[in-house]
Amino acid sequence: QKEVEQDPGPLSVPEGAIVSLNCTYSNSAFQYFMWYRQYSRKGPELLMYTYSSGNKEDGRFTAQVDKSSKYISLFIRDSQPSDSATYLCAMLRGSQGNLIFGKGTKLSVKP
Amino acid sequence: ETGVTQTPRHLVMGMTNKKSLKCEQHLGHNAMYWYKQSAKKPLELMFVYSLEERVENNSVPSRFSPECPNSSHLFLHLHTLQPEDSALYLCASSQEVRVANYGYTFGSGTRLTVV
Numbered sequence: 001q002k003e004v005e006q007d008p009g010p011l012s013v014p015e016g017a018i019v020s021l022n023c024t025y026s027n028s029a030f031q032y033f034m035w036y037r038q039y040s041r042k043g044p045e046l047l048m049y050t051y052s053s054g055n056k057e058d059g060r061f062t063a064q065v066d067k068s069s070k071y072i073s074l075f076i077r078d079s080q081p082s083d084s085a086t087y088l089c090a091m092l093r094g095s096q097g098n099l100i101f102g103k104g105t106k107l108s109v110k111p
Numbered sequence: 112e113t114g115v116t117q118t119p120r121h122l123v124m125g126m127t128n129k130k131s132l133k134c135e136q137h138l139g140h141n142a143m144y145w146y147k148q149s150a151k152k153p154l155e156l157m158f159v160y161s162l163e164e165r166v167e168n169n170s171v172p173s174r175f176s177p178e179c180p181n182s183s184h185l186f187l188h189l190h191t192l193q194p195e196d197s198a199l200y201l202c203a204s205s206q207e208v209r210v211a212n213y214g215y216t217f218g219s220g221t222r223l224t225v226v
Contacts, residue, residue, distance in 0.1 A: 042219050049214060
């Protein structure tokens with residue numbers, strides 16, 4: 001079983017839709033959870049960062065962690081064409097360690 | 112210049128060539144990383160440097176040779192590569208090694224094609 005599972009998509013939604021992106025993981029030692037956004041021909045950039053379980057909101061973006069289910073989500077409200085990118089989840093076992101990435105989900109928001 | 116800069120953006124090389132990828136960070140970070148990104152695969156960590164000292168080599172073939180002359184510059188020297196080495200090579204930096212609280216800052220990558 002892979003440490004981090006993420007459906008690569010692609011996922012296509014109309015503008016204004018609510019988008020849900022998800023990752024599952026197998027190692028219960030993961031404590032730090034991140035979402036990176038990667039535009040075409042660019043490197044990943046940190047979008048959201050959460051520690052342990054719970055929700056974190058930043059504008060149209062909400063990151064959710066459910067440690068009991070080993071499941072993390074990123075919600076995008078009122079999606080815009082500029083949100084079209086690949087979204088990668090990443091996790092860390094402790095405050096120090098190597099980031100473990102998912103494969104990334106390619107999102108396309110159609111005008 | 113700000114952030115992490117990688118050159119060249121694109122590189123096509125034959126299997127017998129020798130080339131180098133360059134990364135430069137202007138953030139005052141102490142740690143730098145090389146990642147390989149292939150289609151439909153997670154990012155693969157290749158090398159980790161902390162203050163010019165290599166702290167991790169993730170079972171990378173010897174045809175990839177990293178060099179970190181100072182905390183701002185990182186190179187990846189390539190020789191006798193295979194077609195399966197074609198990928199996007201990403202450089203990243205962080206304030207301290209393996210501490211991801213503030214995230215890693217990635218460059219735009221070098222798209223490598225081995226023919």
